[in-house]
Amino acid sequence: MWYLELFEKLEAEKDEQQSVKMSAYMKERFPFLGLPKPKLNEIMKPYIRQAAKSQDVDWNFIFLCWEKEYREAQYVGMEYIYSVQKKLTDHDLDKLKRLITTKSWWDITDGLDKVIGNLSLHYPSVNDEMLIWSCADNIWLRRVAIDYQQKMKDKTDTALLEKIILNNLGSNEFFINKAIGWSLREYSKVNSDWVKSFLEKQEGKLSRLSVKEASKYL
Template sequence: MVNWQYLIEEMYDHASDDAEPMAKYQRNQFPFLGIKSQTRRDIFKPYLKEAKAEAKLRFMENPNQAIIDWAFVDEFWSFSEREFQYIVCDYLKEMKKYLQPDDLPRLKTLIVQKSWWDSVDALVKTIGYLVHKNPDLKSEMAAWSSSDNIWLKRTSMIHQLGMKGQTDTILLAETCENCLHTDEFFINKGMGWILRDYAKTNQNWVENFLKNHESDLSNLTWREATKYFYLEKNQI
């Protein structure tokens, strides 16, 4: 078993004066230890290596058993210092192939607890991997897009980042349409991001979506979506 207590102690041992500026960068949403990204990854590397080795052995013994260490995830997510949530995001990214459909509610909890763009955006591709692997979960993404929670809305759209030709355009349209008519920055920015990303694969689809929803789209979404091509938005 990985001794996560050693990792906790090592993290606190690496606390630095960078904590204050790092917290300030995230608008003081959370306290920080002051551990920069590369240092954090270096600290976590041997623990992650051991966790992956254990997971591989357990999967070989019984591929149907739960592999993800959710006790570790829950414990580290509960810490005040933000670097512990980053550790969880890194862990889940590396262990995503062991995620099961019934893990989605757990991932949802991580989206809505200690929410900010840094942790949400670090989890979206892990969620996207799980949904793409289990298409029945697409209905959950549609449901998230109708939520009152801005981070679930954002996730419902951008979980398809990087899918390119495998993007489900019906789901993309539905999630984006359910996120229209808002002044919320993170929703509008996220919509522009996913549309810009998919435009690299199918610019015509994105152009049509923009024109069909022109009066409902924020200027921010339009600007982000058309970053790499020109399409004028009528000022209505």
């Protein structure tokens, strides 16, 4: 139970004034201890480095991070996931899904989509699951499906990207339309012609926000 000491140290540093400010920035969705990023890193990094040396991924620790009320605990969980992501397999996808759909917001999902993107490079079955997520009732699963290829550059599966975006046309959800624009914008850095062609084909169907974001580097 090495992490109990970690949580005790985090909680001992609670700053009421910063807590209010940080919670307000996140639209009051989550309470915060009020730890700025440098202080959070100072406390958690030694524990994370040590824990990452274990052969197995400690999902009990990760889920405990998600059970904690304060948001910094989820940030600690994310840092741990980054440190062990090379040990993840396609069998961990359901667990990642649980994280995405629990205490959901962009600050966590936009980190996990990169983890899933890396996972998909080693396990093609992840791509099939992303196509399913792109039609999910949960908007955060859809957002991850739209954006998980963002960092793949020339390894981007454009046929799959197109299918996923088409599955989300007509949405009035800000976080979905923003994600569509971001995914296209990132890929435009690699293949601007493909993005231009896609925008032309879907003219009038994409939201203004998606087009604005997608066109930033064109």
